[in-house]
Amino acid sequence: MEEGGVKEVRVFRPKSLGGTLRLYTRNPDSLLYAGGTEILRRVQRGPGLVFAFPQKVIYLGNVQELNRISRSQRHLDIGSALDLSRILKLGRNVLPPVLFEPLSGIATPAVRNLATLGGNICVRSCRGDSLPALSVIDAQVELRTAGSTRWTTVESFLNQRGRPQLRPGEILTRIRVPLEEWDFALFRKVGGRQRLGRSTLSFAGVARFPKGSIEVLHFCLGGLKTPVLRVPGLESRLKNASIPVSTKLIDSLLADLDAALGNEVEDSPEGRYRKATALRLFRWFMEKVNSRSLEML
Numbered sequence: 001m002e003e004g005g006v007k008e009v010r011v012f013r014p015k016s017l018g019g020t021l022r023l024y025t026r027n028p029d030s031l032l033y034a035g036g037t038e039i040l041r042r043v044q045r046g047p048g049l050v051f052a053f054p055q056k057v058i059y060l061g062n063v064q065e066l067n068r069i070s071r072s073q074r075h076l077d078i079g080s081a082l083d084l085s086r087i088l089k090l091g092r093n094v095l096p097p098v099l100f101e102p103l104s105g106i107a108t109p110a111v112r113n114l115a116t117l118g119g120n121i122c123v124r125s126c127r128g129d130s131l132p133a134l135s136v137i138d139a140q141v142e143l144r145t146a147g148s149t150r151w152t153t154v155e156s157f158l159n160q161r162g163r164p165q166l167r168p169g170e171i172l173t174r175i176r177v178p179l180e181e182w183d184f185a186l187f188r189k190v191g192g193r194q195r196l197g198r199s200t201l202s203f204a205g206v207a208r209f210p211k212g213s214i215e216v217l218h219f220c221l222g223g224l225k226t227p228v229l230r231v232p233g234l235e236s237r238l239k240n241a242s243i244p245v246s247t248k249l250i251d252s253l254l255a256d257l258d259a260a261l262g263n264e265v266e267d268s269p270e271g272r273y274r275k276a277t278a279l280r281l282f283r284w285f286m287e288k289v290n291s292r293s294l295e296m297l
């Protein structure tokens with residue numbers, strides 16, 4: 001219904017997951033509203049940009065199944081509509097530190113009381129700060145429609161342009177966070193604390209090195225052309241490497257990373273700066289891994 005140019009918005013507030021999925025199948029043009037901190041889109045109208053208001057909204061905040069956390073020995077299942085403050089209340093001892101860091105740095109406490117983890121993963125700009133951390137710990141996301149369930153990693157969930165690959169009627173329902181122990185974990189965001197800014201770059205890395213060599217090391221860069229960039233070839237070169245990792249090996253890995261980043265930045269002063277920053281972050285991570293390994297002796 002339209003009155004004086006203002007469209008009426010229908011807001012659905014389902015309580016059960018089954019009801020939500022059926023509602024979304026019947027109304028696939030609805031906007032899913034979780035915390036609502038990143039839903040408004042601006043579209044070109046005439047000479048200027050205006051906010052595009054959806055006509056139908058499905059509010060996820062009342063859906064019980066999306067608002068709970070369950071914990072087993074091996075993983076945490078976090079409902080997609082849980083706000084970041086409630087997730088952070090789990091504390092650093094339960095939540096993997098590499099994930100705690102980015103979540104606690106998002107916006108302000110007031111925004112974190114609204115913003116959800118599901119929203120951070122599905123946000124259209126695909127620069128959510130949780131993504132590199134979720135990638136390195138091999139978290140999985142559950143995606144459901146009224147008639148199907150699938151699980152995938154965050155890298156596979158985003159396409160090359162960084163858009164979430166949601167099928168019609170599909171909702172991100174849970175995030176499965178493995179509770180593995182890591183000997184060292186690091187998250188850093190550089191380039192300002194802007195919200196989902198184009199100029200920010202983030203790095204997440206985890207490593208386990210129990211007996212004098214690297215058992216597993218994962219790292220991920222966020223904010224480049226590939227929104228969640230893993231370089232599996234580099235990670236596997238480090239498997240079983242003696243620790244501390246030699247300077248020669250680190251230099252050789254940096255040369256490979258330099259090549260892998262070739263198409264990930266614009267050929268401009270800013271692009272070159274971002275590439276140099278990414279390389280510095282990787283070197284710094286490796287140096288920290290080495291220092292930690294010496295502390296553990």
Ligand SMILES: Cc1cc2nc3c(=O)[nH]c(=O)nc-3n(C[C@H](O)[C@H](O)[C@H](O)COP(=O)(O)OP(=O)(O)OC[C@H]3O[C@@H](n4cnc5c(N)ncnc54)[C@H](O)[C@@H]3O)c2cc1C
Nearest residue numbers: 034035036037038039107115116118119120122129172195
């Ligand atoms: C002041 C401010 C500062 C910010 N700073 C940061 C920052 O530093 N780092 C950062 O990462 N983000 C930042 N953000 C962005 C934003 O708050 C987060 O990304 C937030 O986690 C989005 O969650 P939400 O619940 O509010 O999502 P919503 O706004 O509700 O939704 C975002 C998008 O995801 C879709 N969606 C939401 N939930 C689901 C679901 N379960 N299934 C399918 N689709 C879904 C929605 O339809 C919408 O398209 C900031 C925002 C503000 C307002």
